Amino acid sequence: MQSRARVCHTNPGISCGDCRLGELCLPIALDAQEITRLDEIVKRGRALSKGDYLYREGDVFNAIYAIRAGSFKTFKSTWEGDEQVTGLFLPGEIVGMDGISSNRHGNSAIALETGSFCEIPFHQLEELSARIPSLQGRFFRLMGQEIVKDQQMLTMLSSNDAEERVAALLLSISSRNHRRKLSATQFRLPMTRAEIGSYLGITLETVSRVFSRLQKQNILTVDNKEIHVLDMAALKGVARVKPADC
Amino acid sequence: MQSRARVCHTNPGISCGDCRLGELCLPIALDAQEITRLDEIVKRGRALSKGDYLYREGDVFNAIYAIRAGSFKTFKSTWEGDEQVTGLFLPGEIVGMDGISSNRHGNSAIALETGSFCEIPFHQLEELSARIPSLQGRFFRLMGQEIVKDQQMLTMLSSNDAEERVAALLLSISSRNHRRKLSATQFRLPMTRAEIGSYLGITLETVSRVFSRLQKQNILTVDNKEIHVLDMAALKGVARVKPADC
DNA sequence: CGATAAGTTGAACTGGCTCAAGTCATGTGG
DNA sequence: CCACATGACTTGAGCCAGTTCAACTTATCG
Numbered sequence: 173m174q175s176r177a178r179v180c181h182t183n184p185g186i187s188c189g190d191c192r193l194g195e196l197c198l199p200i201a202l203d204a205q206e207i208t209r210l211d212e213i214v215k216r217g218r219a220l221s222k223g224d225y226l227y228r229e230g231d232v233f234n235a236i237y238a239i240r241a242g243s244f245k246t247f248k249s250t251w252e253g254d255e256q257v258t259g260l261f262l263p264g265e266i267v268g269m270d271g272i273s274s275n276r277h278g279n280s281a282i283a284l285e286t287g288s289f290c291e292i293p294f295h296q297l298e299e300l301s302a303r304i305p306s307l308q309g310r311f312f313r314l315m316g317q318e319i320v321k322d323q324q325m326l327t328m329l330s331s332n333d334a335e336e337r338v339a340a341l342l343l344s345i346s347s348r349n350h351r352r353k354l355s356a357t358q359f360r361l362p363m364t365r366a367e368i369g370s371y372l373g374i375t376l377e378t379v380s381r382v383f384s385r386l387q388k389q390n391i392l393t394v395d396n397k398e399i400h401v402l403d404m405a406a407l408k409g410v411a412r413v414k415p416a417d418c
Numbered sequence: 419m420q421s422r423a424r425v426c427h428t429n430p431g432i433s434c435g436d437c438r439l440g441e442l443c444l445p446i447a448l449d450a451q452e453i454t455r456l457d458e459i460v461k462r463g464r465a466l467s468k469g470d471y472l473y474r475e476g477d478v479f480n481a482i483y484a485i486r487a488g489s490f491k492t493f494k495s496t497w498e499g500d501e502q503v504t505g506l507f508l509p510g511e512i513v514g515m516d517g518i519s520s521n522r523h524g525n526s527a528i529a530l531e532t533g534s535f536c537e538i539p540f541h542q543l544e545e546l547s548a549r550i551p552s553l554q555g556r557f558f559r560l561m562g563q564e565i566v567k568d569q570q571m572l573t574m575l576s577s578n579d580a581e582e583r584v585a586a587l588l589l590s591i592s593s594r595n596h597r598r599k600l601s602a603t604q605f606r607l608p609m610t611r612a613e614i615g616s617y618l619g620i621t622l623e624t625v626s627r628v629f630s631r632l633q634k635q636n637i638l639t640v641d642n643k644e645i646h647v648l649d650m651a652a653l654k655g656v657a658r659v660k661p662a663d664c
Numbered sequence: 665c666g667a668t669a670a671g672t673t674g675a676a677c678t679g680g681c682t683c684a685a686g687t688c689a690t691g692t693g694g
Numbered sequence: 695c696c697a698c699a700t701g702a703c704t705t706g707a708g709c710c711a712g713t714t715c716a717a718c719t720t721a722t723c724g
Binding site for chain 1: 502516524557572618
């Protein structure tokens with residue numbers, strides 16, 4: 173049951189060519205005719221509610237998923253039983269590439285709130301890529317992006333302190349929102365403190381303390397999950413973003 | 419100047435079909451005729467000595483590199499000036515995929531000892547991939563492996579302590595050696611303590627202390643860079659490898 | 665052979681963890 | 695629609711793994 177106002181995001185029938193996320197998603201670099209061919213293999217607009225799985229760790233890999241609405245996290249369960257968050261995905265982003273090499277998903281992916289997604293069967297995507305060079309190129313680049321993103325995360329985890337990590341996550345969400353034409357300064361955190369902590373390699377208490385400290389410095393306000401960045405430059409300073417990137 | 423005994427590794431003229439690393443490298447899954455076509459685009463057998471760069475951070479990306487002999491590290495320079503090691507590459511492995519998405523290398527890659535490599539121009543690889551589906555598939559899988567590897571590293575950095583990280587690195591080198599038909603229990607560390615520390619997100623002193631402790635427990639002997647694993651099961655225990663993987 | 669880089673070990677310090685006690689938000693069943 | 699249960703969040707206090715700084719030994723190489 174969709175409210176009238178959200179039809180444009182979640183209308184299950186909308187094609188890639190008409191999707192307002194097209195400029196972020198797989199179709200970039202494709203022409204109209206190529207998008208039509210891509211459209212034919214995409215299973216569009218499935219809806220999920222909070223807590224629903226997109227796939228589970230160990231599942232046979234047979235598709236990648238383009239997020240249309242909502243947010244998702246990926247995680248691994250350690251054999252002691254607790255979960256390690258490995259990724260956060262927002263609309264226009266692609267989840268599931270962790271299964272390509274071994275043919276099984278190495279993570280689980282779960283909806284953090286009500287959302288929807290498109291399923292792109294990988295086998296068909298491979299076949300189509302072989303026939304559409306620009307699609308092949310696009311997908312190589314998309315995987316390359318995933319590698320770069322993971323490596324940035326890696327660098328952060330091995331050299332930044334708690335404050336820098338939290339600031340960097342906020343900046344990441346902020347800029348991803350900005351790309352989607354949403355506010356870069358006000359947004360809702362899709363994850364709990366525990367999930368953020370797991371993702372950033374710190375405890376939930378430390379996450380909470382960092383938020384309190386940043387608030388005390390008037391860099392942002394925190395109202396539960398609602399974040400309002402008051403001083404973007406200062407936040408970038410905390411994250412130790414190089415001057416050139418500011 | 420190559421010694422007689424090493425000719426088989428480093429003979430610059432050897433083709434992919436004859437290379438004894440073929441079963442680890444790009445050609446897996448290709449038939450003889452396809453390998454011939456791949457051979458035509460590969461620039462083979464360049465030699466490098468310790469400290470030579472394969473590429474530098476910021477360089478325009480135009481090729482990926484298959485390691486033939488020796489070992490390489492990748493790293494980023496933080497704007498404070500110190501370097502963050504992001505990867506270790508051994509023969510049969512592919513370096514340079516970090517440049518695919520943005521067309522510029524996000525890391526530098528440098529030889530840790532005398533070595534050699536093959537250069538595979540990416541543009542030509544893309545073209546060839548579009549015409550050889552099994553090559554396209556192989557390359558998708560290779561990139562997928564890189565993603566999985568980075569994510570494992572990520573999980574390790576956010577949830578394992580110093581001892582677990584060092585143990586995991588040793589096990590990783592051990593199993594990669596094993597795949598190359600070398601000893602899984604005796605090998606030379608290609609990196610200094612400082613490089614290992616940077617890679618694992620700990621200080622060089624901590625790396626040294628962990629080695630001392632593992633030695634005291636008779637799990638291994640350390641003679642400078644020479645490692646001899648005495649008790650593989652115990653080492654796996656320290657690394658908290660799940661029982662199933664042992 | 666001497667200089668310089670690499671590695672080890674000790675001692676003191678500290679950021680973030682753990683444990684604990686409490687407040688606040690959310691949502692479910694009566 | 696409220697009450698109450700449960701999960702999410704905050705804050706404090708003590709502790710500890712790993713850092714920092716320092717002194718020293720051991721390799722490496724021109």
